[in-house]
Amino acid sequence: MAGILDRGSLPLFVFKGIAVRLHWSFVLLPVYVLYSGLSQGMDWAMIGLRLGMVAIAFACVVLHEYGHALTARRFGVGTRDITLLPIGGVASLERMPEEPRHEFWITVAGPAVNLAIALLAIIAMAALGLMSFFTALLLGGASLFTNALLFLAGLNIWLFLFNLIPAFPMDGGRILRSLLAMRMPRERATRIAAGLGRGVAILGIGYGLYAGEPFLALIGVFIFMAAGAEARNVVQREHLRGITVGQVMRTRFWSMGLNSTVHEAVNELLSGGDTSLVVIGMDGLPVGVLHRNDLFGAVEAGRKDMRLIDLPPKPAPLVGPEADAHESTQQMVVRGLPLLPVVHEHRLVGVLEAANLSEFVKVKQAEAASRR
Numbered sequence: 001m002a003g004i005l006d007r008g009s010l011p012l013f014v015f016k017g018i019a020v021r022l023h024w025s026f027v028l029l030p031v032y033v034l035y036s037g038l039s040q041g042m043d044w045a046m047i048g049l050r051l052g053m054v055a056i057a058f059a060c061v062v063l064h065e066y067g068h069a070l071t072a073r074r075f076g077v078g079t080r081d082i083t084l085l086p087i088g089g090v091a092s093l094e095r096m097p098e099e100p101r102h103e104f105w106i107t108v109a110g111p112a113v114n115l116a117i118a119l120l121a122i123i124a125m126a127a128l129g130l131m132s133f134f135t136a137l138l139l140g141g142a143s144l145f146t147n148a149l150l151f152l153a154g155l156n157i158w159l160f161l162f163n164l165i166p167a168f169p170m171d172g173g174r175i176l177r178s179l180l181a182m183r184m185p186r187e188r189a190t191r192i193a194a195g196l197g198r199g200v201a202i203l204g205i206g207y208g209l210y211a212g213e214p215f216l217a218l219i220g221v222f223i224f225m226a227a228g229a230e231a232r233n234v235v236q237r238e239h240l241r242g243i244t245v246g247q248v249m250r251t252r253f254w255s256m257g258l259n260s261t262v263h264e265a266v267n268e269l270l271s272g273g274d275t276s277l278v279v280i281g282m283d284g285l286p287v288g289v290l291h292r293n294d295l296f297g298a299v300e301a302g303r304k305d306m307r308l309i310d311l312p313p314k315p316a317p318l319v320g321p322e323a324d325a326h327e328s329t330q331q332m333v334v335r336g337l338p339l340l341p342v343v344h345e346h347r348l349v350g351v352l353e354a355a356n357l358s359e360f361v362k363v364k365q366a367e368a369a370s371r372r
């Protein structure tokens, strides 16, 4: 996900040291508003008003994400950026603290911002005379300002409630997990929260299909998968506690010199089982990694005689066998690398790969089950 967000997004502004970016797919939203407005025969003033409402909604989403980001900062966790997607915002925190209390406050801060905005709008409406406001609304002739306040209040109450749905990756799922984790191990808390999240997602998918709302069903599928990913991540974290890279690395791996050609690499790809290779420099140390797709790209371009160093390989940090397995995996995921070269005494001794880690975790789980 982080990789997708990094590419195709447009920086909007920087506030409090955090960049707010617009993902390319966000363009779909105004295009949709414009299209549906025109096809319903709306005039331009009405379409302009709708676009204004979308802009206000996303301003509230940005404030919600700042609620998460600035609270995280208080606990010493930085935020890379805030990205806006057509379905909402994502604050890319460097990490989510494992201390349940910290996760609780960071997560609660987002919906709390929406509640605060809604309350402010309601107070402002009350100050303007709620009764006269409602009579004006019923009889027509409510001013644009009071209408805007009503919209702001309704929108933020909706954002508040929607985010509290107890399903990952919604805030409600994290709040539930952090509350449970104050009383039980984090792994078990995550399992329960993820299970509930999947239940909610299935209800959403069912309702979406029944009511003919494919968008809702799609969100349900997304939540279902996110809940599973969150659970797997935490289970892996628990099983990898105290495990070093040396214990989980693969010692049979694929490496080639930087002067080898794409042609030679493709031949080895066909005779071996690996999908990624480590490119070795003149000094015997890895200079980077290549995925088979990089090789296919060169073959497609008719460049089979190209040297591997000219592709070029993706630079990868070198880890030692004594490094922490989970932390090294996070580094690999954040950088979008298929594997990490493991170097000991100036020599490539193995590779760390996500598939290997999940095998390791499966073995650990099987061992734990046999003891029960």
Ligand SMILES: [Zn+2]
Binding pocket: 064, 065, 068, 110, 111, 163, 171
């Ligand atoms: Zn949130």
